[in-house]
Structures are given as C-alpha cells and as structure tokens.
Amino acid sequence: MVLKGAEELAVPAEAARQARSDARTRQLLEAAARLMERSGSHGVSMQAVADEAGVSVGLIYRYFANKQELVQGVILGVLDDMARLIPAAVAPEADPVRRMVAAFSAYCRVVDDNREAVLLTYRESHTLDEEGRRLIKDLEVRTAQPLTDAIQEALDRGLLMPVDTRILSYDLLLIAHSWSLKHWYFAPRMTFEEFVASQSALMLATAVHPDHRDTYADLLGAPA
Amino acid sequence: MVLKGAEELAVPAEAARQARSDARTRQLLEAAARLMERSGSHGVSMQAVADEAGVSVGLIYRYFANKQELVQGVILGVLDDMARLIPAAVAPEADPVRRMVAAFSAYCRVVDDNREAVLLTYRESHTLDEEGRRLIKDLEVRTAQPLTDAIQEALDRGLLMPVDTRILSYDLLLIAHSWSLKHWYFAPRMTFEEFVASQSALMLATAVHPDHRDTYADLLGAPA
DNA sequence: CACGAATGAACGAGCATTCATTCTTGCTGA
DNA sequence: TCAGCAAGAATGAATGCTCGTTCATTCGTG
Numbered sequence: 446m447v448l449k450g451a452e453e454l455a456v457p458a459e460a461a462r463q464a465r466s467d468a469r470t471r472q473l474l475e476a477a478a479r480l481m482e483r484s485g486s487h488g489v490s491m492q493a494v495a496d497e498a499g500v501s502v503g504l505i506y507r508y509f510a511n512k513q514e515l516v517q518g519v520i521l522g523v524l525d526d527m528a529r530l531i532p533a534a535v536a537p538e539a540d541p542v543r544r545m546v547a548a549f550s551a552y553c554r555v556v557d558d559n560r561e562a563v564l565l566t567y568r569e570s571h572t573l574d575e576e577g578r579r580l581i582k583d584l585e586v587r588t589a590q591p592l593t594d595a596i597q598e599a600l601d602r603g604l605l606m607p608v609d610t611r612i613l614s615y616d617l618l619l620i621a622h623s624w625s626l627k628h629w630y631f632a633p634r635m636t637f638e639e640f641v642a643s644q645s646a647l648m649l650a651t652a653v654h655p656d657h658r659d660t661y662a663d664l665l666g667a668p669a
Numbered sequence: 670m671v672l673k674g675a676e677e678l679a680v681p682a683e684a685a686r687q688a689r690s691d692a693r694t695r696q697l698l699e700a701a702a703r704l705m706e707r708s709g710s711h712g713v714s715m716q717a718v719a720d721e722a723g724v725s726v727g728l729i730y731r732y733f734a735n736k737q738e739l740v741q742g743v744i745l746g747v748l749d750d751m752a753r754l755i756p757a758a759v760a761p762e763a764d765p766v767r768r769m770v771a772a773f774s775a776y777c778r779v780v781d782d783n784r785e786a787v788l789l790t791y792r793e794s795h796t797l798d799e800e801g802r803r804l805i806k807d808l809e810v811r812t813a814q815p816l817t818d819a820i821q822e823a824l825d826r827g828l829l830m831p832v833d834t835r836i837l838s839y840d841l842l843l844i845a846h847s848w849s850l851k852h853w854y855f856a857p858r859m860t861f862e863e864f865v866a867s868q869s870a871l872m873l874a875t876a877v878h879p880d881h882r883d884t885y886a887d888l889l890g891a892p893a
Numbered sequence: 894c895a896c897g898a899a900t901g902a903a904c905g906a907g908c909a910t911t912c913a914t915t916c917t918t919g920c921t922g923a
Numbered sequence: 924t925c926a927g928c929a930a931g932a933a934t935g936a937a938t939g940c941t942c943g944t945t946c947a948t949t950c951g952t953g
Contacts, residue, residue, distance in 0.1 A: 469932095485795065490907080490909080491908075491910080492908080492909090495935095500934085501934045501935055502909090502910085502935070503910090503912080504933055504934075506909095506910070506911080507933080511909075512910090564795075567792070567850070568792050571709065571792065572709075582853060582854070586854070609867050611858055612871060615854060615855070616840075616844060616847075616868075616871070619843060619844065619847050619850070620840060620843065623840075626843070627839065629806060630809075630810070644840075647836060647837065647840070647875060650830055650876075651871060651874055651875035652874075655879070693898095714941080714942055714943080715942075715943060715944080725899060725901060726943090726944085727899070727900060727944090727945080728899055730944070731897095731898075731899080735944080736943065895953100896951105896953100897950105897951095897952095898949105898950080898951080899949080899950070899951095900947105900948080900950085901946100901947105901948095902945105902946100902947100902948105903944105903945085903947105904944085904946105905942105905945105906941105906944105907941090907942090907943105908940090908941085908942100909939095909941100910937105910938085910940105911936105911937085911938075911939105912935100912936100912937090912938105913934105913935105913937105914933100914934080915933080915934070915935105916932080916933070917930100917931085919928105919929100919930100920927105920929090920930105921929105922925105922926100923925095923926095
C-alpha cells in the first residue's frame with residue numbers, strides 16, 4: 446500500500462483525518478482488487494467497485510482522480526505487498542544454499558496465496574502509463590532481491606557452479622510465478638508441495654557445485 | 670488459422686466462394702491481431718478493426734458472430750501459428766540432447782519473432798469461454814511436444830540425470846516465453862543470442878548426466 | 894437480372910465522470 | 924455543557940460519450 450505518510454503528527458486532528466483517509470483508500474483498493482482479480486480491470490465498473498466497498502461512486506473520485514489511477518493503485522498495491530511479504534518470509538537460514546531454497550519456497554508460497562493477484566499484474570500492467578510501469582519493474586526486481594543475494598553469496602563461497610546470477614534468479618522468479626500463470630498445467634499433475642520440492646531439486650541439481658552436492662543431499666531428493 | 674475446410678471441392682463455384690471467404694477471414698484476423706497486439710482486445714473497437722482491414726464494420730459480422738468470437742479467433746490463430754512453427758523449426762538433429770537444445774532455441778526464436786503475440790495470449794486468454802480456454806491449453810501443450818519428446822528420449826538413453834520430464838519441459842517453455850514476458854528485464858542485459866546460449870547452458874548444466882558432460886562441452890560454454 | 898457481398902448510419906446499452914445536494918464531525922463561544 | 928455552525932465527507936441522479944450490434948440499402952458479379 447503506497448499511502449502518503451502523515452507529515453505533521455504535531456496536529457492531532459490532521460493526523461486523525463489522514464488516518465481515516467488512508468483507511469478509505471485501503472478499503473477502496475481492497476474492494477477493487479477483489480473484483481479485478483476475478484474479472485480484470487475492464488470487466489469492473491466504478492459502480493461495481495463502489496458497491497463492493499459499500500460506498501457511492503462519487504466518493505471514489507475523492508481518493509482517485511480517475512479509473513486508471515485506481516487500477517494503478519491496485520496493481521502497485523499487489524506488487525508492493527509481495528515486495529514486503531517475500532523478504533519477510535525468507536527464513537533466517539545461515540547457509541546460503543539453504544537460504545536460496547528458503548527464499549524460493551517463500552516466494553512460491555506468497556504466489557500461491559495470491560494466485561489471482563499475480564495473474565492480475567500480468568494481465569493489467571500494460572494499461573499503466575510509463576511511470577506506473579517503471580514502478581512495477583522496480584518492485585518486481587526488488588522481490589527477487591533476497592533470491593539474488595543468496596545466490597550471489599553462495600557463488601562467492603564457491604558453493605555453486607559458475608552461473609549467471611541475473612539469469613538464475615529471474616528464472617526462479619518466473620518459475621515461482623508459473624505456479625500461478627500455468628496453474629492449469631501444474632495443479633492437476635502435482636500438489637503445491639511437490640511443485641516446490643521438484644523445482645527446488647531441479648534448481649539445486651543445476652547450480653550446486655559437485656564438490657558440495659553431498660551437503661545438500663536432503664534437498665536434492667529424487668524428483669517426484 | 671482455424672478455418673473451415675472446403676467440404677465440397679466437387680463444386681468449383683462453391684470452392685471459389687469458400688476460398689474468398691477464407692481470405693477475408695484471414696484478412697480480418699490479421700488486422701485485428703495487428704491492433705490487439707498493441708492495445709489489447711479492450712483497447713480496440715470493431716470500427717478500428719474494420720478501418721485497419723479497409724472494410725466496413727458490418728462486414729465483420731458476416732464472418733464473426735460478435736467481438737468475443739473475433740478475439741478468440743485472433744488468440745487461437747496466434748497459438749495455432751506457434752503450434753505449427755515450432756515443430757517445423759526443430760532441427761533434425763540425431764542426438765537427443767542436441768535436439769533438446771535445437772528445440773529450445775527454435776522455440777525462443779519463434780517467441781522473439783512474435784513477441785507481441787505471445788504477450789497477447791497471456792493478457793487476453795481469460796476473456797475466452799471454457800471451450801476457448803481448452804483449445805488454448807491443448808495448443809500450448811502441443812507446442813511443448815518436440816521439447817518433451819527430445820527430453821524423454823535423452824532420458825531413456827541415460828544421457829540425463831533423473832529429471833521430471835513434465836517439469837523440465839514446461840520450465841523451458843516458460844523460459845522461452847520469458848523472453849517476451851520479461852523482455853524489459855532481459856533485453857537491456859543481454860542480446861537474444863546471449864539469452865538463448867545462457868539459458869541452454871543452464872538447462873544442460875542441470876540435466877546432462879555427468880558421465881556425458883564432455884560430449885556437450887561445446888554447448889555448456891561458460892555463461893555470459 | 895438475381896443473389897450474395899458490402900456498406901455505414903442509427904440505435905441502445907453501459908460506463909466514466911460530474912456536481913448540486915445532503916450528511917457528519919468536531920470546534921467555538923456563550 | 925452544549926447549540927449551532929462551518930468544512931469536509933459522502934451521495935447518487937444526470938450527462939455525455941464510446942462502442943457493439945443491427946439492418947435497410949447499395950454494389951458487383953456470374
């Protein structure tokens with residue numbers, strides 16, 4: 446949620462107004478997100494958003510200049526959530542390779558919890574303007590940061606084969622997204638846990654240096 | 670292009686009409702595809718499609734019952750093209766591992782030639798009905814078939830580590846798509862050739878059995 | 894000439910956006 | 924303490940525009 450911070454907490458009345466305004470903004474964005482994840486931004490009218498939020502149409506325009514701004518708020522909100530959730534979900538593993546796996550499965554879990562939201566970002570990003578798209582890219586790269594960091598550290602310690610960090614980390618990000626993008630393909634063939642385990646095993650089989658394979662035998666388990 | 674076959678070639682007049690009708694259908698689908706790849710189906714009006722094709726709005730309704738049917742035609746056309754192009758592009762390599770690489774890079778090349786069309790299928794698939802979505806899934810799985818076959822054969826001959834064919838082939842399909850989906854990320858960081866080479870090397874590093882690595886040293890070249 | 898192909902103005906539904914009006918809230922001065 | 928009064932919050936009917944779809948009419952061809 447990208448909300449203006451209350452700049453002057455010195456004035457309590459002002460702060461209270463700011464808080465109520467933020468709450469309304471959140472309420473509207475949540476209602477819009479709920480609907481748009483189902484039907485896409487074009488399938489949802491401002492009236493429908495108002496109804497879902499239990500307010501009148503006119504009120505939306507007090508908080509968003511127009512529909513495009515509302516849509517942008519929804520998408521950036523979704524991505525912002527992920528940019529917060531994913532770093533937070535990364536287990537504080539000491540070993541870099543184990544942290545890679547932890548970061549990847551955390552990413553998958555967040556994707557699984559927000560499958561429709563992930564789809565929404567792929568479907569609707571192009572409706573945003575230049576500035577909006579720049580923000581999206583920044584946020585997405587940021588969600589991959591924990592993964593990138595873990596890979597880089599594992600590389601530095603000689604635990605991995607020489608791989609291109611930029612490629613491996615983005616491939617993993619994309620594979621995590623694929624649990625949402627290609628749910629119709631994966632879900633009938635395996636459970637979520639099997640998906641994460643198999644993909645992790647595949648990644649480690651790729652990347653871990655042969656000298657250190659034994660250390661991670663527990664993670665490399667035979668693919669389902 | 671999914672066109673009704675001329676059922677009765679015995680009647681030449683009928684065949685001629687059929688041919689002209691097919692040409693119109695193609696003309697309209699191409700015009701619609703050109704516009705929708707830029708602006709998505711909701712951003713394109715029937716009037717705009719008619720203008721682009723150089724015909725009147727009314728005529729479209731002679732060939733498509735409504736807009737949704739036109740959109741479906743465009744998306745299925747794009748996927749159908751790929752389902753034809755990709756198997757055709759697979760080099761007739763004898764060695765299964767080299768065929769894997771050939772299939773993957775062929776897939777990437779087709780994606781590169783149709784970047785906007787690939788984006789369109791991701792953005793617009795959800796607007797189709799149940800039947801349309803079933804067709805899409807069939808076509809997409811079919812595009813992965815050459816890849817799947819090559820992997821399976823390599824596995825059978827003991828050239829690969831034990832991997833899950835279903836997962837590896839779909840990961841590769843997705844990674845090829847990612848040249849379109851995440852073009853903004855990859856393109857500033859590497860050329861198309863570097864992308865294909867790095868991803869191929871990554872795949873082979875994963876999958877090729879250590880006993881046979883030397884055979885494919887030329888493909889495993891250090892990642893860019 | 895007859896029949897299918899093609900036209901494009903007209904229609905109506907749906908939608909984003911506006912704004913005159915009403916309601917709430919919290920402050921002020923008696 | 925509280926009546927009353929701004930000012931901001933909220934309402935929702937009205938507006939105007941876009942767009943999908945229709946169909947009476949015209950065109951071209953075999």
